[in-house]
Amino acid sequence: MTPLIEGRGLTRRFTRGLDVAEKLARALGANIREEVVHAVEGVDIAIRQGEVFGLVGESGCGKSTLGRVLAGILPPTDGELLWRGRDVAGLSRADRLEMRLAVQMIFQDPMSSLNPRKRVIDLIGEAPRVHGLVRAGEVDDYVASLMQRVGLDPAYRRRYPHQFSGGQRQRIGIARALAVRPKLIVCDESVSALDVSIQAQVINLFMDLREELDLTYLFISHDLGVVKHISDRVGIMYLGRVVETAGADDFFAAPNHPYTVALLKELPSVKDRRRDFTPIRGEIPSPLDPPPGCAFHPRCPRAMPVCSADLPALKPVAAAHWSACHLNDMPALRPASETAA
Amino acid sequence: MVAVLQVEGLQTWFGTKDAPVRAVDGVSFSVARGEILGLVGESGSGKSITGFSILGLVDPPGRVVGGRVLFQGQELVGAPPETLRRIRGKKIAMIFQDPMMTLNPVLSIETQMVEAVLAHDDTPRAEARARARDALGLVGIPSPEERLGAYPHQFSGGMRQRVAIAIALLHKPDLIIADEPTTALDVTIQSQILFEVRRLADAFGMALVWISHDLGVVASLADRVAVMYAGRIVESGGVDDILDRPAHPYTRGLLDALPATARRGERLRPIPGMAPAPTARPSGCAFRTRCFAAGPDCAAAEPEPTRAGERQWRCFHPLAEAAA
Ligand SMILES: Nc1ncnc2c1ncn2[C@@H]1O[C@H](COP(=O)(O)OP(=O)(O)OP(=O)(O)O)[C@@H](O)[C@H]1O
Ligand SMILES: Nc1ncnc2c1ncn2[C@@H]1O[C@H](COP(=O)(O)OP(=O)(O)OP(=O)(O)O)[C@@H](O)[C@H]1O
Ligand code: SF4
Ligand SMILES: [Mg+2]
Ligand SMILES: [Mg+2]
Numbered sequence: 001m002t003p004l005i006e007g008r009g010l011t012r013r014f015t016r017g018l019d020v021a022e023k024l025a026r027a028l029g030a031n032i033r034e035e036v037v038h039a040v041e042g043v044d045i046a047i048r049q050g051e052v053f054g055l056v057g058e059s060g061c062g063k064s065t066l067g068r069v070l071a072g073i074l075p076p077t078d079g080e081l082l083w084r085g086r087d088v089a090g091l092s093r094a095d096r097l098e099m100r101l102a103v104q105m106i107f108q109d110p111m112s113s114l115n116p117r118k119r120v121i122d123l124i125g126e127a128p129r130v131h132g133l134v135r136a137g138e139v140d141d142y143v144a145s146l147m148q149r150v151g152l153d154p155a156y157r158r159r160y161p162h163q164f165s166g167g168q169r170q171r172i173g174i175a176r177a178l179a180v181r182p183k184l185i186v187c188d189e190s191v192s193a194l195d196v197s198i199q200a201q202v203i204n205l206f207m208d209l210r211e212e213l214d215l216t217y218l219f220i221s222h223d224l225g226v227v228k229h230i231s232d233r234v235g236i237m238y239l240g241r242v243v244e245t246a247g248a249d250d251f252f253a254a255p256n257h258p259y260t261v262a263l264l265k266e267l268p269s270v271k272d273r274r275r276d277f278t279p280i281r282g283e284i285p286s287p288l289d290p291p292p293g294c295a296f297h298p299r300c301p302r303a304m305p306v307c308s309a310d311l312p313a314l315k316p317v318a319a320a321h322w323s324a325c326h327l328n329d330m331p332a333l334r335p336a337s338e339t340a341a
Numbered sequence: 342m343v344a345v346l347q348v349e350g351l352q353t354w355f356g357t358k359d360a361p362v363r364a365v366d367g368v369s370f371s372v373a374r375g376e377i378l379g380l381v382g383e384s385g386s387g388k389s390i391t392g393f394s395i396l397g398l399v400d401p402p403g404r405v406v407g408g409r410v411l412f413q414g415q416e417l418v419g420a421p422p423e424t425l426r427r428i429r430g431k432k433i434a435m436i437f438q439d440p441m442m443t444l445n446p447v448l449s450i451e452t453q454m455v456e457a458v459l460a461h462d463d464t465p466r467a468e469a470r471a472r473a474r475d476a477l478g479l480v481g482i483p484s485p486e487e488r489l490g491a492y493p494h495q496f497s498g499g500m501r502q503r504v505a506i507a508i509a510l511l512h513k514p515d516l517i518i519a520d521e522p523t524t525a526l527d528v529t530i531q532s533q534i535l536f537e538v539r540r541l542a543d544a545f546g547m548a549l550v551w552i553s554h555d556l557g558v559v560a561s562l563a564d565r566v567a568v569m570y571a572g573r574i575v576e577s578g579g580v581d582d583i584l585d586r587p588a589h590p591y592t593r594g595l596l597d598a599l600p601a602t603a604r605r606g607e608r609l610r611p612i613p614g615m616a617p618a619p620t621a622r623p624s625g626c627a628f629r630t631r632c633f634a635a636g637p638d639c640a641a642a643e644p645e646p647t648r649a650g651e652r653q654w655r656c657f658h659p660l661a662e663a664a665a
Contacts, residue, residue, distance in 0.1 A: 058527035059498075165615060166384075195383040195554065200598040200611035207608065222527065225557070229600035229609070248605065266532040268557035269601060270584055275561040277536035280529045283497055299529075 002085040003046035004184060004216050005070055005103070010079035012040040012065050016288075038287050039065040041240040042079070044314065047184070052210065052217045054231030054248065056224055056263075058284055061237040063220045067186045070218060071105045072096075101131060104177035106170075108189035113173060114161040120147070120172055121157040128179045146175040150205060167198035174205065178213070186218045191226060203230060224267050228252055233320075236260050239287055239295040242314065246321035256323035259296045294326065302327060344371035344411075345516050345548040346395070351408035351418075353387075353394045362619045364390045364403065366572035369646075372516070372565075375546040377539075379563030379580070381553060381595075383616050386569040388552045392518045395550075396435055397425045413515065431461040434509035438521040440501040443508055444493045450477075450504055451489040457508050476507040480537050499530035506534065513545055520552045535562055556595065560584055568592050571617060571627035578652025588652070588659040590634045626657065634658040 014037040018026065040062045047053045047070075055063050068074040069081065072088065081088040083099045091099065107113045114123055124146055125139040134142045144154035150171040161169055170190060177185055187206070191199045207230060209215055221227050227234060228248065235245040236259070244257040255261045262280045282299040285291055291298055297307040306326050314324040349369050356362035365387045372378045380388050393399045395410050397417060410417040412433065417425065429435075437443060445453055454473035455466060462469070470489070477485035480503040493501055502522060509517055519538075523531040539562060542549055553559050559566055560580060567577035568589065576589035587593045594612035596602060603609050614631045617623065623630050629639040636658060644655040 058529065167615065195616075196556070196595055196598045197383065197612040198615065200600070200609035203600070204608050204611065207606070224528075225600045229603065229605055263528055266528050268531075268535075268555065268561045270556045270560045270596065270599060271601075272557070272561040273580060274539075274564070277532050277539065277561070279532035279536050281533070283499065284527065284529070 001048060003082075004049045004084060006046040006082040006085075007066075007070060007076075008044055008080040008082070010040055010043045010045070010066065010069055010081065011077050012062075012069050012074060013038055013077045035288050038240050038290055040069065040076075041290075043237075043240075043242050045070070045235065045242060045245075047216060047218060049183075050210075050214060050216055051232045052219055052230050054227035054234040055218060055220045055237065056222060056227050056234065057237035058222060060284065060287060062240045062287070063222075063237055064188050066237070067105065067188050067218060067220050071103045071186045072100055073105065097131075101127075101180040102183040103186065104180060104182040104184070105186040105188060106173050106177050106190045108192055114169065114176075116161055119158050119160060120152075123161070123172060124157075124176045124179050127176070128181075131180060133180060142179070143175075146179055149178070149209075150175045151201070165198075167194055167202060170194065170198075170202055171205070174202075174209075178209070181213075182215070184216045184218065186220065188220045189222070192221060192223060199226070206230065224264065225269075236263070239285060239290050241295065241324070243296070243325070244321075244323045245314075246318070246323075250318065250321050254318070254321075256317050256321065256328070257296075257325050258300050258302050258327070260323075262301070294324070304330075343374065345374050345413060346550070347371040347409075347411040348391075348395065349409045349411070351391065351394055351410060352406045353390050353399055353403055354406050355403045356620075357402075360620070361406075363572050363622075364619055365394060367408070368569070368572070368574050369408075370567050370574055370577055372548045372550060374515070374548055375542060376565065377542055377549040377551055377563045379551050379553060379559030379566045380569060381556060381559055381566060382569030383554065383595075385616060385619075387572045388554075388569055389520050391569070392435065392520050392550065392552055395518060396429055396433060397422075398435075427461070430457065430514075431512045432514050433516045433518065434512070434514040436502075436505055436509050436517060436519040436522045438524055440498075440505035441493065443505040444501060446493050448492075449489070450491055450493070454489075454508060454511065457511050461512055472511060473507075476510050477504065479510060479541065480504075480507045481533060482507070499526050499534070502526060503534065503537075506537070510541065514547065516548045516550070518550045518552070521554070522551075523558065524553065524555065531558070538562070556584070556599065557601075568595070571622050572619060573627070573655065575628065575656070576652070576654040582652050586660075586662045588649075588654040588662075589628075589656050590632045590658070590660065591628050593660060594631070594633075626655070634660070 016035040016037060018034060043066060057063055069076050121143050125143040128134045129136060129139050143157055147154045147157060152168060152171050191202050194202060219231060231248045234248050234251040235242045238259050244260050255264055266279060280299050293308040293310055294312050297303040312324045312326045314322045315328060317323045317328055351365055351368040353365040354361040354363050368391055382388055394405050405418055455469045458469035458472055474485045474489055477488060482488055482503055523534055551562060563580050566580050566583040567574045570591050576592050583592060597610045598612060600609060612631050625640040625642055626644050629635040638657050644657050646653045646655050
C-alpha cells in the first residue's frame with residue numbers, strides 16, 4: 001500500500017549567520033565561519049494511512065524539524081517528500097494547497113501558536129471559512145460543534161486564549177487543526193507540558209478522534225511512556241538521523257540499537273525503587289559538528305573502531321524493524337537487545 | 342531518627358488580607374539525615390512555594406502567615422535576615438529548575454564558585470578554587486580544572502544544571518531543596534544527575550527534598566514521598582506504601598492516569614475535572630469534587646491527618662489497600 005506520506009533522504013540544514021561582532025572580528029582577520037546546523041540528515045520515513053507513528057529522541061535531535069518538513073511548513077534542503085505517492089515538488093498549486101490543509105500541526109505550547117488577540121471562534125473558524133470549507137453564516141455552528149467535540153464548552157467561544165487553562169488551550173489547538181478536516185496530524189510535544197491527569201484526558205481525545213475521523217498521526221515526543229502508549233510504530237532519532245524504527249511492541253520488547261537500549265533502560269518508572277542509575281556517559285554532541293561515523297560512537301558502550309570511521313546504514317534486522325548499527329554486520333556480536341536483558 | 346528539617350502547619354499566602362490566595366495552607370513534613378523526600382503534586386499545588394518558604398525566599402506580597410520551620414531544631418520562621426543568610430548556601434542549599442537562577446551569565450564559573458565559598462568560609466583563594474574544582478569533578482564535569490574558567494553560556498543545559506548542583510554542594514550542606522532540577526533535561530542527562538545525587542546523599546548523609554511532578558523520577562530516587570494537593574500534603578509515607586498502596590484517592594488517581602498503568606492503546610483514566618485555583622477551593626476536602634470515593638461528609642469538614650505507623654493521610658474514606 002502506498003504510504004500516506006513518505007520522506008526519502010530528507011535533509012534539512014540551517015545556516016547560522018554571523019552577528020555584527022562576529023562579522024567585525026572576521027573582517028579583522030579572525031577565523032570565524034558561518035555555522036551549519038545539521039538538523040535532519042538523510043531521513044527515510046513512511047507513514048501509512050491510519051497509523052500512529054511515534055517519533056522520539058532527545059532535545060535538539062531534529063524531531064521538530066523533521067515534523068515541520070513533513071508537514072510542508074519547512075522546505076527540505078535535500079531529499080524527496082511524497083504525498084500519497086506523488087512528489088510534492090511536482091504538485092499543482094491546487095494539489096499543494098490540498099496537502100497543506102490535509103496535514104496539520106499541533107504544538108507543545110498552544111499559547112505561542114494561538115494569537116492572543118483573537119477570540120476562540122476566530123482562531124478555530126477562520127481557516128475553514130477562508131478556504132471555503134464552511135459558509136460564513138455557518139461558522140458559528142461549525143466552531144461550536146468542534147469545541148464540543150474536543151470537550152470545550154461552546155459558550156466560551158468569544159473568550160481569548162489566556163482565559164483558558166493549559167489543558168483547555170491545548171484543546172483549542174486541536175479544534176483548530178481539526179477545523180480544516182486534516183488527514184494527518186503532526187503532534188509536536190502536544191502533551192508534554194501538561195500534568196499527568198490533563199495529559200491523560202488529551203491523549204484519550206487524540207485516540208477517540210483517530211477512530212472517529214480516521215486520522216493518521218505523527219506523534220513527536222521525548223516522553224517514551226506516552227509514545228509507547230499510543231504508537232503503532234516508533235522511530236528514534238539521534239543527532240539528525242533516524243537510528244532505529246520498528247513496530248511499537250518490537251521496539252520496546254526487543255530494541256536493537258545501543259542508543260535505544262540505553263534510553264529504555266534509563267527511563268524512570270514508577271515501578272523502580274531506589275534504583276541504581278547506570279547512565280550513558282558523556283554529553284549529547286552538537287549538531288554543528290556531528291561526530292564522524294556513527295554519531296553515537298563517543299557515548300556508545302559497544303563502540304568499535306569501525307564506528308568512528310563509517311556511517312552505519314539503516315538496515316532491516318527483523319520483520320518491519322530497521323536499525324543503523326555496525327554490530328548488526330558482525331553476527332558474532334549481535335544483537336544489542338540480548339546484552340540489555 | 343533526628344529530623345534535619347521539620348515543617349509544621351506552614352501557611353504561605355499571597356493576595357490581600359481580605360482576599361488571600363492560600364498557596365500553601367498547613368503543610369507539615371519532616372526529613373531525616375541522609376533521607377530523600379520526594380514532594381509531588383500537580384502544577385499549582387504549592388510545591389515551589391513550600392520550598393521557597395523554608396528558605397525565607399518568598400517575595401511580597403507572599404508571606405508566611407503561620408506554622409513553623411525547624412532546621413536542626415532552630416526556628417527559621419521569623420528568624421532575622423542575617424541568620425537566614427548565614428544558613429542559606431552554607432547549611433541549606435537550593436537547586437532550581439532553571440540553573441540560570443543560580444548562575445550569573447557574565448561571570449566565569451570560577452569567580453562564581455570561589456565567591457560562593459568565600460561567602461561563608463574564611464579560606465585562602467587558592468583553597469577556595471581547589472574546592473570549586475573538586476565540586477565540579479564530583480558532579481561529573483569532565484576536566485574540571487580546564488572548565489573552571491568557562492562562562493555559563495559555554496555549557497549545555499545539563500552541564501549548567503550540574504554546575505548549579507556543584508555550587509549547592511560546595512559547603513556540604515545538611516539539607517538540599519531541589520525544585521524540579523531535571524525536568525528540563527533529557528533522559529540520559531537526567532539519569533547522570535540522579536546517579537550523582539543518590540551517591541552524594543549516601544556519601545555525605547545529606548537530607549534532600551526533591552520537588553517533582555514526575556512520579557517515575559520520585560519512585561526511582563526517594564525514600565519517602567509526600568503528595569500535595571491544593572496547598573496541603575494529602576498523604577505521606579514510605580515510597581512503597583505511597584506508590585503501591587496509596588491511602589488517598591488523589592494519589593490513586595495520579596498513578597492511574599499514567600500511561601504506564603494502562604495497556605497500550607487502552608483508554609487512560611484521568612482524574613475528572615481540574616485542580617481548583619487557590620481562590621476557588623471547594624469547602625471541606627478540597628479534592629471532593631474530583632474524588633471517586635467522596636461522600637456527603639467530605640463537604641462538611643476538612644479531614645484532619647490520620648496516622649498509621651510511618652504514614653499519614655487526610656481523607657475520610659481512605660482506600661482499603663492502604664490498610665492491608
Ligand atoms: N530555524 C532554525 N535555525 C537554526 N537552527 C535551527 C532552527 N530550527 C532548529 N534548529 C536547530 O536544529 C537542531 C534540531 O532542532 P529541533 O527543534 O528539530 O530538535 P528537537 O528534536 O525538536 O528538539 P526538542 O526536543 O528540544 O524540541 C537543533 O540544534 C536546533 O538548534
Ligand atoms: N506571586 C504570586 N502571586 C500570587 N499567587 C502566587 C504567586 N506565586 C505563586 N502563586 C500561587 O501559589 C500556588 C502555588 O504555586 P507553586 O509555584 O508553589 O506551585 P507548584 O506546585 O510549584 O507548581 P508547578 O508544578 O507548576 O511548579 C499557585 O496556585 C500559584 O498560582
Ligand atoms: S554503530 Fe557502533 S557506535 Fe554506533 S551504536 Fe552501533 S556499536 Fe555503537
Ligand atoms: Mg522539538
Ligand atoms: Mg514549581
